[in-house]
Amino acid sequence: MQPTHAEVARTLAAGHLPATAHIACRPGPHPVRHVTDAQGRVLLLSPSDGALTAALRPGPDVDDTALVLDISDVPPVTGAPSLGRIWVAGWATRLDGPEARQAALDYAETDPATDLLDVGDTQVIHRMDVAEVRYERNTVLVDVDPDEYAEALPDPLRAIEFDLIADLSDHHVVEMSDYVRRQLGPAARPGDDPRVVRLDRYGFMVRLGDRLARLAFPRPVTDRHDLAHLLHPVLCHRCGHQEEEAA
Structure with a gap:
């Protein structure tokens, strides 16, 4: 048996790898700190006065912002093959109040960063609802069904x-x-x-x-x-x- 495309995508998106965000109609790309929650939604942690937060500020009469997250695998040792690269597209919404506090707890399950304690003050969390996932490996590009991506589990050994x-x-x-x-x-x-x-x-x-x-x-x-x-x-x-x- 081997991991499915959806499982690899969830593993790459889990939050253990560097990522960049391409935000619609904004300069960029932006390096981001992120994890995914149990449903595969992306949680973005950033300074409240930072460039990413400013770029994610929605336009008039809307409450979310379209973006694409670009994540490439980093092989663990020399000579190891790469798992490939994913692009996760969707809409990000800034969370406040109880939603932000719950998102900070979800974030801490993958990355217990100390500045999560400052969410709502100097740090903000955006949640990105996933609409499209594309996976590329060895020049072969496939579309991953968003529902299969959401149901898949990231590999439990990837972080170690x-x-x-x-x-x-x-x-x-x-x-x-x-x-x-x-x-x-x-x-x-x-x-x-x-x-x-x-x-x-x-x-x-x-x-x-x-x-x-x-x-x-x-x-x-x-x-x-x-x-x-x-x-x-x-x-x-x-x-x-x-x-x-x-x-």
Whole structure:
């Protein structure tokens, strides 16, 4: 199994990557701080007297502003493939009062920034209702259904992907290399040095010289603890043999 386009889009939009906003009929683009809430709506945090807040100020007789958020993946390690790029289009509305306070709580679930305490004073939150999502990877551009995007869940490992790969590289090179070779069989060439370069809920990607191979988990993982449980037989392969011999 692999992530769907909607799942990748939700993962890229989640708030762990830099983003820029192109705002209708305004100069730009603007770098933005953002996350997405449980429905996939974009929450934008900005200084109340900043350029982004001014650019998002709606025109006469309207209460929202059209914009496009542009987000590109940043691979976690050298040699890792990019997940691609998304454009999320919609309308942003400034939130005040109880809505702003709830949005600040939603924002903190992904990014507990200290200046969220200043929302309503020196900081403002805009909520962007998503109308269109486009996803591009390897020059292939697809439209993602906004409802499928809203229902999809961002990958639970994306925010810690670098740490997980670094741990495998620092402490489990031999075990992972043996496992990859067992899984690939004859496809693993002599002299290949398998190296994990990407991880997601469905599996991991390994670089072998100039080639990439994807290995799937038996089931999607839910979090770091679940991943550790799933990988335990792989990382403790030798321990398993020792236990069998002792028995």
